[in-house]
Amino acid sequence: MTVASKLKVTQIPVGLGELKQTDNPKDVLVAYGLGSCVGVAIWDSNARVAALAHVILPQSAASSRRNDNPLKYADRAVPAMINELERAGGHKSRFIVRIAGGAQMLRAGGASEIFNIGSRNVDQVRQELARLGLRISSEDVLGHQGRTMSLYPADGRVTVKSAGTLKEL
Amino acid sequence: MVPRLLPSESISPPRFTFASESPVGQAMSVAGDAVAAALGEISGAAVRADNLNVSMLPLTDLTTLGGLPEDEVVALFLTFNGTDDGQIMLVYSMEQAFMLADQMLWQPPGTTTELDEMALSALTESGNILGSHFLTAFADITNVELDISTPEALVDIRGAALSVTAAAVAHYGDSFLSIQLDFVSEDGLNLGATLLVVPDEGMQSTMMRRLA
Known part of the structure; x- marks a missing residue:
């Protein structure tokens, strides 16, 4: 039995x-209904701090507006979540x-281009993570079906539910 | 530590509902009536549009529009171009989709219990009719010219289906225009639908500016 499964968790x-961050072992961060969007989950095994971003678009440079929410873009959300995790005691x-x-x-x-936004989101997330020196431990991407991604700060476990099937990532 | 929404929970895009007597509310009402009339013709029963709600909502609300993000839905996706370019997405719960398929296929209520090829084809045709009637009425009111594509149906969880629209909305801002209305038939069936109309330039589109 995992640490998280022993606790009564609060879904966030x-x-x-x-982009949300927590170190409360009773929380679970959940990105519901990821379609073309990409969920990026990062957990620090020592500080036990976790962050989950729900990215909608690949690049902020393609935006026609400058004053909108930067965290919807992969190239802004990934660096922001790393900064915040490090500020909370995490280390890359x-x-x-x-x-x-x-x-x-x-x-x-x-x-x-809307039809192909999913793969472009994945590519951009991978690029940003690589640029910042981070390796992806595991992934469940592309295809044609929606997913719900959950990150448990208690033990870093990530689950993905898709087409009625739940699996650990 | 309390979970943190970053960078700040204080950043929140506008959220408001258009009054029914506002130009936008009236235009949507006329367009909704046109859709109801078309739906009545194809289903062979009088249908009226009811409970119209036109709102500007933050993008974060999109995946919960009309239900829970993990609910299975049928979404019909159309694009339009002309004076404005953009998308229309019609979203039905599975129960609503079954009901509508029965209406479209002139079957007794409760006949459709799964979405086979015939039911999906009927729903896609409904999207064609509903989308084109809505857009034609709306284009007439706003005096713009629009062509609409044939619809594509997708069956998935609500959040994932609506991510298609989310990507389009996010490209231009952090808010979207939601139109929710029920189509009620004379025998009491309620074919409630969520309709999203997303011009590529959002509230700055020609048709929205003409209603301002």
Whole structure:
């Protein structure tokens, strides 16, 4: 039995374009309904601090607006969550990184970049993590189905539910 | 430590509901009536639009619009172009989708219990009719020219289905225009639907500016 499963946990939803962080072992950070969006989960095994980002778009440079929420972009959310985790006592050398999502929800494709946004989100998240010297421990990405991603700060466990099936990442 | 929303929980985009007598509310009402009339024609029963709610909501609300993010839904996705470009997404709960499929196929209520090819085809056709009637009425009111694509149906959890629209909204801002309305038939069936109309330039689109 894992540490988290012994505790009565409080689900903390991480909505579109949000980034949440906690070190409370009774919390579980949850990104519900990831379609083309990508969930980025980072946990520090020593500080036992966890963060989950719900990324919608790959790059802030492509935005037509400058004063909108920066955390919806992969290239802004990933560095921000690393900064915040380090501020909370975490260290990059101990970070365990897992990602999920990036599905292509519409199969028609071709008509618009919107149809291909999932794979571009995944690519950008991977690039940002690599640029910052972080390796992805495990991932469940692409495909055509939605996912719900949960991160348990108590033990760093990440689960992904998709098409009625729950698996540990 | 209390879970932290970063960088600040104080950042919140606008959230408001358009009054029914406002230009936007009236335009949506006319467009909703056009959809109800079309739905009545194809289902063979009088249908009226009811409980119209037109709101500007923060992007974070999108995946819970009309229900829970993990609820299974049928979403019909259409694009339009012309004076404005953008998308329409119609979202039905599974129960609503079964009901609508029965109406579309002239079957007794309760006949459809799973989404086979025939039911999905009927729902896609409903999206075609509903989307085009809505947009035609809205284009007439705002005096713009719009062409609409054929719909694509997807069956998935609500949050994932709506991520398609979320990506389009997020590109232009952090708020979206939500139109929720019920289509009530004379025999009491309620074909409630969530309709999202997302012009590529959001509230700055030609049609929204003409209603301002």
